[in-house]
Amino acid sequence: MRESIIDVSRDFFFEVVKPILERSFPEETSRTTFGVFGYGSEVLRLDDEYSADHHWGLRINALMPEALFEERAAAILHVVEVEMPDTYRGHNLREGLSGGKGLSLTSMEGYLRRTIGLTKVPKTYREWLSVPEEDITHVINGEIWLDETGQFSAIREAFLGYYPEPVRLRRMAHWCRYYSGMGSYALKRALLRYNEWYAAVAFARAIRLGVQLAFLLDKQYCPYDKWTMAFFAKLPRMYFPLAPIVNEAVSLATPWSRKLELLNELADVLDQTMVEDGLVPPHPPYTHSPTSGYRLLEHDYAAILKSLPPEIRPIVPVWDQLYMEEFHSGYVGSLDLDTWDSLLNLTPENEEGS
Numbered sequence: 001m002r003e004s005i006i007d008v009s010r011d012f013f014f015e016v017v018k019p020i021l022e023r024s025f026p027e028e029t030s031r032t033t034f035g036v037f038g039y040g041s042e043v044l045r046l047d048d049e050y051s052a053d054h055h056w057g058l059r060i061n062a063l064m065p066e067a068l069f070e071e072r073a074a075a076i077l078h079v080v081e082v083e084m085p086d087t088y089r090g091h092n093l094r095e096g097l098s099g100g101k102g103l104s105l106t107s108m109e110g111y112l113r114r115t116i117g118l119t120k121v122p123k124t125y126r127e128w129l130s131v132p133e134e135d136i137t138h139v140i141n142g143e144i145w146l147d148e149t150g151q152f153s154a155i156r157e158a159f160l161g162y163y164p165e166p167v168r169l170r171r172m173a174h175w176c177r178y179y180s181g182m183g184s185y186a187l188k189r190a191l192l193r194y195n196e197w198y199a200a201v202a203f204a205r206a207i208r209l210g211v212q213l214a215f216l217l218d219k220q221y222c223p224y225d226k227w228t229m230a231f232f233a234k235l236p237r238m239y240f241p242l243a244p245i246v247n248e249a250v251s252l253a254t255p256w257s258r259k260l261e262l263l264n265e266l267a268d269v270l271d272q273t274m275v276e277d278g279l280v281p282p283h284p285p286y287t288h289s290p291t292s293g294y295r296l297l298e299h300d301y302a303a304i305l306k307s308l309p310p311e312i313r314p315i316v317p318v319w320d321q322l323y324m325e326e327f328h329s330g331y332v333g334s335l336d337l338d339t340w341d342s343l344l345n346l347t348p349e350n351e352e353g354s
Contacts, residue, residue: 116136214242
């Protein structure tokens with residue numbers, strides 16, 4: 001069995017890096033959080049033979065208060081780089097995520113701003129709904145090895161407690177609206193008009209939203225799309241009734257007419273669960289319109305909205321990784337194109353094999 005990079009990185013921290021830091025920077029170390037968390041398949045223990053082609057290797061993520069980071073980070077990284085070995089258990093420490101330092105050090109406030117868009121645990125409905133769901137995963141995933149102040153651990157624990165119920169329901173209502181109005185209804189209209197481009201867009205949107213609704217119903221955060229299916233299979237309640245529907249629906253061999261039928265079946269399962277959970281009042285079965293399709297989840301959208309406090313109803317949840325993209329744009333803009341191309345594994349054809 002392949003050894004996890006998390007396990008090797010943990011040993012590397014305690015055997016090599018932590019002694020260096022405690023000897024040279026005891027005060028700074030006591031105010032810093034260390035572990036492996038954030039971005040990358042390895043943090044979810046889902047890395048495979050394809051993961052190692054970029055941004056992969058031993059990693060120690062470290063967060064310190066912003067003022068301390070600005071004052072001391074350069075000195076800390078310099079000492080660690082000078083004192084650490086070139087390799088550890090066959091891993092080249094001059095490559096990979098940590099950029100040759102063996103330690104990926106940043107400010108806690110900066111890290112939180114580029115993931116959740118806040119520097120603290122959300123307090124209001126608007127703050128909670130401003131946080132992209134998949135970026136919560138980048139705060140709670142991985143492991144914490146040392147956090148003497150407990151500040152980052154407390155933030156992780158707050159998110160692990162999941163959404164406040166009105167926030168979960170407001171997100172669920174929004175997803176119901178988009179699944180139905182921008183998904184299954186849109187697919188029905190696209191097929192009536194023989195618009196295959198729109199059909200492809202509408203179907204992809206709907207199946208993604210349907211699976212994300214399953215996570216909301218099971219009170220689990222939905223991760224980045226690439227790894228959604230791995231976590232979907234772990235859902236305690238919604239995976240087994242939905243997996244056969246989802247698997248058939250996404251198959252390239254499934255015709256468009258059947259895909260639409262499967263979206264309607266998926267809507268029935270989601271609706272039935274919401275009724276059983278007391279989130280939507282019981283209702284009679286509804287017919288399928290020959291022109292508008294089966295807009296069942298838009299009924300549930302309205303029913304959930306009516307159950308919510310008035311102040312949360314008009315707040316639209318954020319779902320895109322806005323804060324990460326702000327950071328990423330600044331990072332990429334600071335690189336020269338050759339460096340960026342190398343990170344993308346883009347090699348000019350005349351250099352291949354040379």
